[in-house]
Amino acid sequence: MCGIVGYVGPKEAGPLLLEGIKRLEYRGYDSAGLAVLVADGELAIEKRPGKIAELERALAGNMPRGSCGIAHTRWATHGAPNRVNAHPHSDCRGDIALVHNGIIENAWVLRQKLEALGHRFESETDTEVLVHLIEEAYADCLEDAVAAALQQVEGTYGIAVISSRDPAKIVAARRGSPLLLGIVDGEYFVASDVAAMLAHTRDVVYLDDGEYAVLSRSGYQIYNLSAGAVTKEIERVSWDLAAIQKGGFAHFMLKEIFEQPETLRNAIRGRLLEEEGTARLGGINMTDEELAAIERVVITGCGTSWHAGLIGEYMLEEFARIPAEVEYASEFRYRNPVLNDRTLVIAISQSGETADTLAALQEAKRAGARTLGIVNVVGSSIARTADGGIYIHAGPEIGVASTKAFTSQIVALTLFTLYFGRRRDTLSIATGRGIVRALADLPEKVEHVLETSAAVKELAEEYHGCRNFLYLGRGNNFPVALEGALKLKEVSYVHAEGYPAAEMKHGPIALIDENMPAVVVAPTDSVYSKIVSNIEEVKARGGRVVAVVSEGNHALNGRADHLIRIPQTIECLTPVLATVPLQLLAYHMAVLRGCDVDQPRNLAKSVTVE
Numbered sequence: 001m002c003g004i005v006g007y008v009g010p011k012e013a014g015p016l017l018l019e020g021i022k023r024l025e026y027r028g029y030d031s032a033g034l035a036v037l038v039a040d041g042e043l044a045i046e047k048r049p050g051k052i053a054e055l056e057r058a059l060a061g062n063m064p065r066g067s068c069g070i071a072h073t074r075w076a077t078h079g080a081p082n083r084v085n086a087h088p089h090s091d092c093r094g095d096i097a098l099v100h101n102g103i104i105e106n107a108w109v110l111r112q113k114l115e116a117l118g119h120r121f122e123s124e125t126d127t128e129v130l131v132h133l134i135e136e137a138y139a140d141c142l143e144d145a146v147a148a149a150l151q152q153v154e155g156t157y158g159i160a161v162i163s164s165r166d167p168a169k170i171v172a173a174r175r176g177s178p179l180l181l182g183i184v185d186g187e188y189f190v191a192s193d194v195a196a197m198l199a200h201t202r203d204v205v206y207l208d209d210g211e212y213a214v215l216s217r218s219g220y221q222i223y224n225l226s227a228g229a230v231t232k233e234i235e236r237v238s239w240d241l242a243a244i245q246k247g248g249f250a251h252f253m254l255k256e257i258f259e260q261p262e263t264l265r266n267a268i269r270g271r272l273l274e275e276e277g278t279a280r281l282g283g284i285n286m287t288d289e290e291l292a293a294i295e296r297v298v299i300t301g302c303g304t305s306w307h308a309g310l311i312g313e314y315m316l317e318e319f320a321r322i323p324a325e326v327e328y329a330s331e332f333r334y335r336n337p338v339l340n341d342r343t344l345v346i347a348i349s350q351s352g353e354t355a356d357t358l359a360a361l362q363e364a365k366r367a368g369a370r371t372l373g374i375v376n377v378v379g380s381s382i383a384r385t386a387d388g389g390i391y392i393h394a395g396p397e398i399g400v401a402s403t404k405a406f407t408s409q410i411v412a413l414t415l416f417t418l419y420f421g422r423r424r425d426t427l428s429i430a431t432g433r434g435i436v437r438a439l440a441d442l443p444e445k446v447e448h449v450l451e452t453s454a455a456v457k458e459l460a461e462e463y464h465g466c467r468n469f470l471y472l473g474r475g476n477n478f479p480v481a482l483e484g485a486l487k488l489k490e491v492s493y494v495h496a497e498g499y500p501a502a503e504m505k506h507g508p509i510a511l512i513d514e515n516m517p518a519v520v521v522a523p524t525d526s527v528y529s530k531i532v533s534n535i536e537e538v539k540a541r542g543g544r545v546v547a548v549v550s551e552g553n554h555a556l557n558g559r560a561d562h563l564i565r566i567p568q569t570i571e572c573l574t575p576v577l578a579t580v581p582l583q584l585l586a587y588h589m590a591v592l593r594g595c596d597v598d599q600p601r602n603l604a605k606s607v608t609v610e
């Protein structure tokens with residue numbers, strides 16, 4: 001949510017900044033801008049509403065020349081996405097430029113104070129108060145002014161600031177919004193996401209909350225707002241440039257759907273212990289005594305990650321025999337949940353930066369609960385806040401609608417169920433071995449499901465005119481119905497409701513007619529016969545049915561209007577296989593409807609505001 005890039009070094013900053021924010025465009029794309037300290041010591045700022053392409057057009061042949069600058073791609077929180085509200089923002093004298101990700105909660109109070117002191121505001125944003133605060137605090141050193149200004153601020157921020165009064169220097173600070181430095185010899189980047197700098201370096205330093213950094217061509221220094229200079233390790237990220245490019249696919253979403261055999265292999269690599277019927281997980285950080293003491297598991301997350309949590313709940317209860325529940329992070333953090341050191345709270349997040357999930361995790365820690373993160377982005381805030389965790393190793397997910405992360409999250413939850421169940425002796429070796437074998441076979445089966453893409457496209461051609469869809473599933477596949485419906489809404493702007501199939505009778509059945517198709521997830525499992533009845537209920541009311549069924553099931557031929565077949569696997573892993581055709585359906589529908597698949601309207605990949 002909002003992307004920040006800064007560069008200082010020997011090269012022209014403008015093209016590097018533009019390239020950097022383009023790589024971050026999935027974080028927000030309603031307006032963009034950059035500021036460069038130009039040769040004569042002036043500050044040049046250019047910004048535009050709309051996607052980065054608009055800014056690029058405005059800068060063509062006109063790029064400000066200088067080797068120190070900052071840039072931003074925005075997802076609006078305060079103020080409409082127009083030119084004035086776009087970042088960078090500047091002070092009254094036009095000496096300072098600032099980009100910001102996050103929300104300043106006391107912006108209104110600060111603005112009134114600053115206006116009383118004579119500051120003139122141009123935008124409706126909360127961000128602009130920061131730059132005027134810095135102007136107010138400026139004596140002769142930019143970092144001192146930034147540090148003084150930040151003492152007055154409530155809320156969250158990742159910021160980068162430059163000033164013509166302190167040229168060739170970037171000051172960056174973080175509280176609650178991710179920020180990292182990229183280190184090259186004699187040149188330095190700052191960004192909210194490693195993707196922005198991956199073409200130039202994989203050596204990074206993660207800033208922690210309460211820290212700020214000063215970058216210049218001669219080096220960088222990190223300080224803690226309350227404790228002075230700090231020394232931090234340089235870490236090497238494993239992702240490479242190819243991972244953040246489309247690789248011949250029309251869209252990132254399609255590429256990421258097709259990457260799933262590989263991402264699932266990465267999720268299980270080195271982790272399956274068939275003989276022992278369990279998983280090897282190095283980052284749980286809990287002793288057997290601590291594991292044994294856990295009485296309850298609470299899983300939390302947002303969006304697609306929350307759906308994965310629902311699947312985890314079913315698995316943990318069935319195989320590890322531990323009470324488990326799933327909470328929306330945004331609700332959980334504002335309740336007064338009963339938590340103690342016998343509760344394990346698992347936060348699931350692809351980005352590791354979702355503000356509500358991070359806050360729920362912090363709340364759980366404060367209440368004394370044990371915590372785990374199931375995260376994709378290495379070094380992200382949630383990964384670093386949790387007591388232990390499981391990385392899903394899905395590689396960068398750029399498409400705003402989450403796909404490959406979801407299936408890997410399910411696998412990570414399965415691995416944890418094995419680990420937890422075996423360690424606590426609530427899962428037999430025989431059952432554990434069966435799950436391990438099924439996990440090992442899963443990537444190949446997903447390859448097989450991907451072969452349905454052309455057939456799913458034909459379905460999309462038939463149905464892409466429909467304005468409403470119902471997605472139904474039962475048991476382990478009820479969350480798949482939710483996820484299938486979410487994918488369709490996100491990328492094709494078609495209204496879709498996910499429902500537990502039997503609940504349909506209590507409301508949604510009233511909506512069924514030939515214009516509202518039902519997508520029914522009906523693999524051959526313990527609730528299969530029940531869901532067949534639900535299919536009949538839809539058909540009896542003139543509805544059309546697309547059913548996802550197991551290979552070898554011919555009983556529904558002629559009863560459902562269309563069948564998508566998936567290979568057999570154990571019941572708890574069917575969600576992985578059943579989800580893939582629903583991802584493809586959403587994708588093909590969106591393309592046929594002319595939607596912007598990778599950057600759907602109003603959404604952002606990483607929601608770092610509440």
Ligand code: G6P
Pocket residue numbers: 301302303304305348349350351352353354357400401402603604605606607
């Ligand atoms: C946003 C994204 C969703 C994602 C959700 C949670 O809404 O658009 O695709 O599922 O955030 O993100 P997280 O990174 O915490 O998994």
